[in-house]
Amino acid sequence: MDAILNRWCERVRAAHADSRPLSLHGSGSKAFYGQPAAGGGEPFDTREYRGIVAYAPSELVVTARCGTPLAELEAELAARGQMLACEPPHFGPGATVGGMLAAGLSGPRRMQAGAVRDFVLGVRLIDGEGRLLAFGGQVMKNVAGYDVSRLLAGSLGTLALIAEVSLKTLPVSFAELSLQLDMPQREALARLATWNAQPLPISAAAWADDCLWLRLSGAAAALTAATDRLCREAAAAGFPARVADAALANAFWQSLREQTHHFFTAARGASGQSQSLWRLALPPTAPALADGGYGLSDETLIEWGGALRWLRGGDPDAIRTAAAEAGGHATLFRGDAALRAAVGVYAPLPPALAAIHRRVKNAFDPHGVFNPGRLYPDM
Amino acid sequence: MSGLAFAPPRFAVDRAALVARLRAVLPDSALLVEEEALRPYECDGLTAYRQLPLLVTLPENEAQAQAILRVCHELGAPVVPRGAATGLSGGVLPHPDGVVVSLARLKNILAIDPATRTAVVQPGVRNLAVSQAAAPYGLYYAPDPSSQIACTIGGNIAENSGGVHCLKYGLTVHNVLRVRGLTVAGEIVEFGSAAPDAPGYDLLAVVNGSEGLLVLITEATVRLTPKPELAQVALASFADVTRAGEAVAAIIAAGILPAGLEMMDKKATHAVEPFVNAGYDMDAEALLLCESDGTPEEVAEEMARMQAVLAASGATAIRVSQNEAERLKFWAGRKAAFPAVGRITPDYLCMDGTIPRHSVGRMLAAIAGMERRYGLRCANVFHAGDGNLHPLIMYDANQPGELERAQAFGAEILELSVEFGGTITGEHGVGVEKVTQMCAQFTPEELALFERLKRAFDPAGLLNPGKAIPTPARCREYRLARSAADAAPPAGEAY
Ligand SMILES: Cc1cc2nc3c(=O)[nH]c(=O)nc-3n(C[C@H](O)[C@H](O)[C@H](O)COP(=O)(O)OP(=O)(O)OC[C@H]3O[C@@H](n4cnc5c(N)ncnc54)[C@H](O)[C@@H]3O)c2cc1C
Numbered sequence: 094m095d096a097i098l099n100r101w102c103e104r105v106r107a108a109h110a111d112s113r114p115l116s117l118h119g120s121g122s123k124a125f126y127g128q129p130a131a132g133g134g135e136p137f138d139t140r141e142y143r144g145i146v147a148y149a150p151s152e153l154v155v156t157a158r159c160g161t162p163l164a165e166l167e168a169e170l171a172a173r174g175q176m177l178a179c180e181p182p183h184f185g186p187g188a189t190v191g192g193m194l195a196a197g198l199s200g201p202r203r204m205q206a207g208a209v210r211d212f213v214l215g216v217r218l219i220d221g222e223g224r225l226l227a228f229g230g231q232v233m234k235n236v237a238g239y240d241v242s243r244l245l246a247g248s249l250g251t252l253a254l255i256a257e258v259s260l261k262t263l264p265v266s267f268a269e270l271s272l273q274l275d276m277p278q279r280e281a282l283a284r285l286a287t288w289n290a291q292p293l294p295i296s297a298a299a300w301a302d303d304c305l306w307l308r309l310s311g312a313a314a315a316l317t318a319a320t321d322r323l324c325r326e327a328a329a330a331g332f333p334a335r336v337a338d339a340a341l342a343n344a345f346w347q348s349l350r351e352q353t354h355h356f357f358t359a360a361r362g363a364s365g366q367s368q369s370l371w372r373l374a375l376p377p378t379a380p381a382l383a384d385g386g387y388g389l390s391d392e393t394l395i396e397w398g399g400a401l402r403w404l405r406g407g408d409p410d411a412i413r414t415a416a417a418e419a420g421g422h423a424t425l426f427r428g429d430a431a432l433r434a435a436v437g438v439y440a441p442l443p444p445a446l447a448a449i450h451r452r453v454k455n456a457f458d459p460h461g462v463f464n465p466g467r468l469y470p471d472m
Numbered sequence: 473m474s475g476l477a478f479a480p481p482r483f484a485v486d487r488a489a490l491v492a493r494l495r496a497v498l499p500d501s502a503l504l505v506e507e508e509a510l511r512p513y514e515c516d517g518l519t520a521y522r523q524l525p526l527l528v529t530l531p532e533n534e535a536q537a538q539a540i541l542r543v544c545h546e547l548g549a550p551v552v553p554r555g556a557a558t559g560l561s562g563g564v565l566p567h568p569d570g571v572v573v574s575l576a577r578l579k580n581i582l583a584i585d586p587a588t589r590t591a592v593v594q595p596g597v598r599n600l601a602v603s604q605a606a607a608p609y610g611l612y613y614a615p616d617p618s619s620q621i622a623c624t625i626g627g628n629i630a631e632n633s634g635g636v637h638c639l640k641y642g643l644t645v646h647n648v649l650r651v652r653g654l655t656v657a658g659e660i661v662e663f664g665s666a667a668p669d670a671p672g673y674d675l676l677a678v679v680n681g682s683e684g685l686l687v688l689i690t691e692a693t694v695r696l697t698p699k700p701e702l703a704q705v706a707l708a709s710f711a712d713v714t715r716a717g718e719a720v721a722a723i724i725a726a727g728i729l730p731a732g733l734e735m736m737d738k739k740a741t742h743a744v745e746p747f748v749n750a751g752y753d754m755d756a757e758a759l760l761l762c763e764s765d766g767t768p769e770e771v772a773e774e775m776a777r778m779q780a781v782l783a784a785s786g787a788t789a790i791r792v793s794q795n796e797a798e799r800l801k802f803w804a805g806r807k808a809a810f811p812a813v814g815r816i817t818p819d820y821l822c823m824d825g826t827i828p829r830h831s832v833g834r835m836l837a838a839i840a841g842m843e844r845r846y847g848l849r850c851a852n853v854f855h856a857g858d859g860n861l862h863p864l865i866m867y868d869a870n871q872p873g874e875l876e877r878a879q880a881f882g883a884e885i886l887e888l889s890v891e892f893g894g895t896i897t898g899e900h901g902v903g904v905e906k907v908t909q910m911c912a913q914f915t916p917e918e919l920a921l922f923e924r925l926k927r928a929f930d931p932a933g934l935l936n937p938g939k940a941i942p943t944p945a946r947c948r949e950y951r952l953a954r955s956a957a958d959a960a961p962p963a964g965e966a967y
Pocket residue numbers: 516517552553554555556557558559560562563564575595616617618619622623624625626627628629630631632633634635636683684685687688689690810811899900936
């Protein structure tokens with residue numbers, strides 16, 4: 094296995110010497126995501142370095158090579174009653190562990206359990222000069238040196254080639270059930286703001302098709318008590334509430350995580366001719382987007398208890414302004430390459446922060462070898 | 473008393489010019505220049521290191537902090553940010569050519585929002601004050617270092633501090649949404665946001681635990697947690713520490729994530745009991761504190777499961793707190809462990825390594841061997857659920873050679889932590905104390921990346937210089953010394 098890393102280090106060293114860009118990829122499940130690379134770059138497939146290196150359930154840690162299929166890792170954890178609690182989306186059958194970390198995307202449980210970065214304990218990486226380096230480790234608490242491992246979450250392969258990652262695992266909940274509360278968007282947002290401040294075992298909250306879905310996780314007794322209370326409060330306000338069929342509920346959460354829900358597939362369209370998909374990360378109490386006075390559509394899907402809102406199409410400037418005004422930011426999550434290049438996938442950074450970003454990139458990859466332009470055009 | 477030397481890189485600073493320039497931008501009360509006034513700022517909780525700063529500043533707002541940084545940057549003077557100075561690794565030890573910036577006066581809680589479960593605070597706000605201000609809303613700030621009465625949010629972020637509840641609720645890095653700060657050149661920057669994430673690199677992750685080397689923190693948005701309806705703690709006695717260590721692993725393996733999982737060995741409980749009368753079992757070789765929180769139904773279910781695992785793991789006695797007063801009493805002993813040990817010894821060094829949970833027994837056996845070899849006592853307190861150890865090495869600084877022996881003892885524990893696959897510091901930071909052991913944990917190339925990362929934030933290298941990251945020369949010396957020691961015949965017993 095180390096022969097592979099040796100070969101990779103040599104390849105990166107050569108690319109560094111010639112200032113020749115490399116385009117890092119796993120299965121390509123998230124190739125749609127990020128800034129379209131201007132100059133291309135030589136494809137660099139990470140999938141040959143694969144396999145789980147160590148898994149100690151009683152230590153709550155798993156270490157896997159970058160090319161390990163995420164599905165394989167999750168199956169291994171599930172067999173021991175554990176999970177990656179950030180519920181990262183796969184977006185394709187071949188999604189890899191390295192791609193998961195590089196994309197840094199999290200699923201329905203994010204607000205309760207944390208994001209991908211919150212579960213990263215350590216990495217082995219190859220920097221832009223072809224050096225194999227290790228940061229963090231397999232233990233829960235580690236403040237020796239800067240937290241380079243977490244920094245890689247969401248770096249989209251622009252800082253380093255992630256060779257191996259150690260992740261914190263968590264036991265799956267003893268019990269889980271979902272509730273469906275039929276209510277319009279504004280009512281759902283208001284209810285979430287109230288329930289959010291209380292010690293309720295809500296592990297996911299989403300609103301779609303005029304229905305607020307709540308997933309409850311924890312001890313069986315606690316779920317019964319919470320179910321009674323939430324259904325009672327919704328019913329008292331005139332909104333029908335019920336415990337969802339388990340299979341239906343699983344399918345629903347899975348369709349959010351993998352964006353197979355019709356809200357998302359409708360954006361992609363049958364003919365391949367697609368609408369853009371905007372991801373707005375906001376403080377959870379932000380008002381309904383259409384109420385902001387920016388002319389945004391009221392057709393939305395809400396996740397993360399209100400902190401994540403999706404929009405199909407819309408005027409990029411209006412969307413960016415509305416998100417910033419509400420205290421968050423908007424990402425052009427899916428869209429054709431021309432639009433992504435024109436408006437930028439990620440919200441622009443203020444000058445002082447942008448300067449730090451460029452110097453951080455330079456600290457890892459001084460010749461701009463790794464995925465140049467994938468995060469921001471000038472990085 | 474003997475002390476230890478701090479030998480940071482030096483800077484040629486014109487003190488008179490610096491004073492004149494700072495006087496021009498600060499009220500008189502925000503600038504200390506007399507030696508007598510500077511004296512209280514010479515150290516933090518690691519009192520073995522002391523150093524007078526050139527000057528101390530106490531800004532009352534962000535604009536004054538910004539003005540201070542601009543002047544220092546222009547005149548090439550190093551800057552050392554300071555919170556409550558409860559740090560245990562010498563992070564706020566002044567620089568002999570530098571200016572201490574105390575954030576003590578930036579102590580306002582700017583907002584508490586129950587609907588988003590967040591608080592916006594200035595850096596000098598004390599950790600416990602956040603929870604107190606959030607209490608009327610049924611919320612609290614989860615990371616609870618034992619020093620929480622005194623330590624500040626700015627210091628917590630800079631150290632990525634932990635507490636007894638971080639196994640379930642996370643470290644500081646998991647509970648800070650946004651940091652606003654100043655670069656050393658005085659530019660305002662924000663990392664993270666009030667939303668769940670922010671565009672660009674996750675620099676917020678790097679700012680947490682950056683030990684005052686990257687930015688001066690002037691404001692933070694922290695996550696608040698709903699106060700559980702009920703919390704209960706089980707106090708389990710064990711006839712040997714290895715068994716207690718195995719019980720910790722068994723609890724986690726059973727799929728339980730306790731709200732707190734702490735261990736104390738007999739030396740620690742014997743130091744603590746006369747001090748706080750917690751009612752600890754004085755015959756036990758090790759005590760485990762295992763907490764459950766949530767709704768009453770949840771706690772009842774989880775507590776039953778915990779007790780079953782503890783009993784099956786060979787606990788000789790188990791007591792469960794019957795009310796809140798008793799729960800707090802059980803915890804009081806653990807939370808007072810450091811000061812309690814401070815009462816039975818003139819001085820102590822607190823170590824902070826983290827190791828995989830399964831090697832806790834081996835580590836304790838090794839520490840027992842070191843106690844004999846160095847002729848010093850060591851009490852052990854652990855965040856057992858996280859594998860984070862706090863061996864407290866007792867010594868008397870007035871006895872020639874004891875401080876040096878205590879240091880060598882500590883260094884050996886840290887190096888063994890690295891050997892076991894762990895780290896030299898779980899929550900107290902590297903500071904000046906463990907800067908040499910960084911050479912054991914990282915290669916020169918990894919250390920060089922840290923240095924480049926520092927320069928990405930602080931190109932001039934003026935923020936808290938000489939801390940956290942060793943110079944290449946220091947590591948060369950360390951490696952030479954180590955290889956000489958390895959070549960010599962082994963001294964004392966092996967473990
Ligand atoms: C009795 C006792 C018990 C303790 N228990 C724990 C524990 O359980 N868990 C734990 O993690 N720690 C513990 N500690 C260590 C210490 O309390 C923590 O590290 C704490 O977070 C330090 O906070 P402070 O405000 O005192 O920071 P200081 O000691 O003043 O500073 C610590 C570091 O932070 C930097 N800093 C401070 N403020 C800022 C700012 N505004 N901007 C940039 N940098 C800044 C300083 O430069 C320094 O490097 C304990 C200490 C004591 C004495």
